[in-house]
Amino acid sequence: MISFAELALNGIVSGLVIGLAALAVTLVFGIARFANAATGDVMTLGAYAALSGAGLTGSLVLGGLFGAAAGAVVGLIGYWLVFRKLGGRSSVAALLASIGVAFMIRAVMGVAFGHGQKVFPMPMVRPWRILDIRVHPNDVNLCAVVLVTLAIVFAILHLTPIGRQMRAVADDPSLARVSGISPQKVMMALWALAGAVSGVAGTVVGIKTVVSPEMGWELLLPAFAAAILGGIGHAGGAIVAGIALGIVQEVATPFVGFTYKIALSFVVLLAVLLVRPKGLFGTVAGAR
């Protein structure tokens, strides 16, 4: 028997992960102005890198840093080879290109690591019982990892010069240029940051569940749903919406079954688009 409280707790963990993925989506949308369908597969790549890193070093923390670094590097490569060249073209061109990048990453992961599922070597720990609710120490650690990642991202966005420039470009790219801000520098920072966030998100999913070439792609829809629900381009909104979506998915599982919980994201996505296209926190239609 698993109680609703435990389901909700699970929901917070998966919701934080969705929130991280949605943050990566919304950052790219706000600054590079397209929906990056490769976000999920950069997560996958991050998870495999973390798995290899943990295997090499014997440390999960170092593995996670490997995952973040690999995500950042792939984000930069994707920008340099593909998205940089599409700057100024329509956002549909960039979206289609990102689907192509997504398939390439997935194919390479399949070839390099095989199509079977892999798991992180996790020590078995007895769950704590708090008010008769089972709490897994691993989940608490994963939540902490996500929260620290979020804190770092928000500190970069709000307390550093490059973060300020990223927000300026999100507000108004041409005013940013006439203020002396180099678009290329901001784009490189953006892709490295979004890639690192995706890498961490993938690592957390991999630790929580299993690592497979398809894992990230399956999380793309919830990530898009949360990004739109939170108000596209709105970093804080993405997180809150991700957590909400995660809880709804988990709590609904006993009713709709495991296979259909993913469809809930789609329902939420459609509902938001129909009822409140600017999302919960969006203030202006379009990118902000």
Place this chain on the structure above:
Amino acid sequence: MSSILSIRNLRGGYSEVDILNGLDLDLAPAEILVVAGTNGAGKSTLAKAVLGLLPRLSGTVSLAGDDITRLPVEARARAGIGYVPQVSNVFPSLSITENLAVVEGVTGQKARIEEMFVLFPALAARRRSRAGSLSGGERQQLAFARALMTRPRVVVLDEPTAALSPALVEESFARIASLAATGAAVLLIEQRARQALAIAHRGAILDGGRVAMSGSAETLLADDRAAALYLGQQH
């Protein structure tokens, strides 16, 4: 004549159609030059050409004798051209201080921000407020301050009074007059040509993407043809 900004045979536009048709213009150091002309004459397009924002351009733009025609937008800004666009002239989600701090190519940034707060005291009182929450007048002061951060040699102002309430227009012109006193040359694009010429040294009137008339402010104000065709009724 040693111009700070020199524009020669400028042609270009947004697509195949030329909006600018061979435009020549010179701006002397610390001079206020008014660029007037009817709606659609190409005034904002000229500003974008000077800043490097126009997709297609031929001719030359020189800043203090250096050809900057091929410099990207951000490099021109850092080279010393400040710009206050006609619309969207602040970063609405950034605070007032952030709007100033985000400008690149500023030496002694902290001190320069404080200088701006001395120049625009209304901003100093609200430095943590989001620029999106400012009134029209405050927003314009912030746009001026942002454009002045780099201690520019040339400031391009695109219809700075268009969005202001009548009560603020006088104040705005007074502020523009004081800009030139700081040593910056001002390219002032204005529909309120008479009022603008009153604070300016010279004026140029655009028509069909080229300079139709130009001369000292007094000459233009006294010219019957300019008055009849371009400057509107005398108030």
